[in-house]
Amino acid sequence: MPTRFELHGIALSGPTYKVGLLLTLSGEPFDYMHMNLRGGEHKQPGYLSKQRYGQVPLLVDRNNGRHLCQSAAILEYLADTLGKFGGATLDERLQAREWLYWDFDRLAPAIYRTRGIKAGFRKGGPEVLEMYAAEAQSALQVLDQHLAGRNWIVGEGVTIADIDIYGVLAYAGDAEIDLAPYPAVTAWMARFEALDGCRKPKDLLPMESRAAA
Numbered sequence: 001m002p003t004r005f006e007l008h009g010i011a012l013s014g015p016t017y018k019v020g021l022l023l024t025l026s027g028e029p030f031d032y033m034h035m036n037l038r039g040g041e042h043k044q045p046g047y048l049s050k051q052r053y054g055q056v057p058l059l060v061d062r063n064n065g066r067h068l069c070q071s072a073a074i075l076e077y078l079a080d081t082l083g084k085f086g087g088a089t090l091d092e093r094l095q096a097r098e099w100l101y102w103d104f105d106r107l108a109p110a111i112y113r114t115r116g117i118k119a120g121f122r123k124g125g126p127e128v129l130e131m132y133a134a135e136a137q138s139a140l141q142v143l144d145q146h147l148a149g150r151n152w153i154v155g156e157g158v159t160i161a162d163i164d165i166y167g168v169l170a171y172a173g174d175a176e177i178d179l180a181p182y183p184a185v186t187a188w189m190a191r192f193e194a195l196d197g198c199r200k201p202k203d204l205l206p207m208e209s210r211a212a213a
C-alpha cells in the first residue's frame with residue numbers, strides 16, 4: 001500500500017517542520033518532497049494548482065486526493081483525520097484553535113522573521129529587529145503566564161496548540177531570542193522534547209526528497 005501522506009516543503013521552513021512534527025509524533029510515515037524554492041518550483045502552474053498560495057508546506061492525503069495548505073489548517077486536518085492531538089472535548093478543540101490563530105498573529109511573525117533576518121533570508125535593520133523583539137517578548141509573557149501551573153497549553157494532554165507553538169519556539173535560538181526569562185515556557189518545551197517521536201528541526205526534515213522508511 002502506498003504511503004498515505006506526501007509532504008512538500010523545505011528543511012528550513014518552520015511551517016513545514018510543524019506538519020512533519022505532527023506526523024512524526026503520530027508515528028505516521030510520509031514521503032517527503034523537497035521543493036526548490038530558489039529555482040521557483042513553488043510558483044510553477046502544476047504546483048500552484050495544488051497550493052494556491054505558492055508556498056510550502058503542501059500536504060497531499062493520498063487516501064482521498066486532498067491537497068492541504070497553510071500549516072495551522074493542516075494540523076487541524078491531521079488532528080481530525082488521525083484522531084490525535086485535537087483535544088479531548090469541543091471546548092478543548094476550540095481553545096486549541098484559538099492558540100493557533102494567536103500564534104500566527106502574535107508569536108510566529110516575530111520569531112520566524114527575526115530568524116530570517118539573522119540568517120540573511122529577509123531584509124531588516126535594527127528598528128525592525130527591535131520591533132520584533134518587543135512583539136516576541138509580549139507574546140512570550142502571555143504564554144508564560146498561561147503555562148504556569150500547567151503541563152500543556154490546552155487540557156491535560158498534547159494538542160495541536162503545543163505542536164504549533166513548539167514549531168515556532170524551536171527556532172527561538174536561531175532568532176537569538178532568550179527564553180530564560182520565561183520559566184514556564186522553558187519547562188513546557190523540555191516536556192515537549194521528551195515526547196516519543198519529538199525531533200528538533202535539523203533532525204526531522206532532510207535537504208532532499210526522501211521516501212517514507
Ligand SMILES: N[C@@H](CCC(=O)N[C@@H](CS)C(=O)NCC(=O)O)C(=O)O
Nearest residue numbers: 013014015054055056057070071072
Ligand atoms: N502561513 C503559511 C506560511 C508559509 C510560508 O511562509 N512558507 C514560506 C517558507 S517558510 C514560503 O513558502 N515562502 C516562499 C514564498 O512565500 O514565496 C503556513 O503556515 O503554511
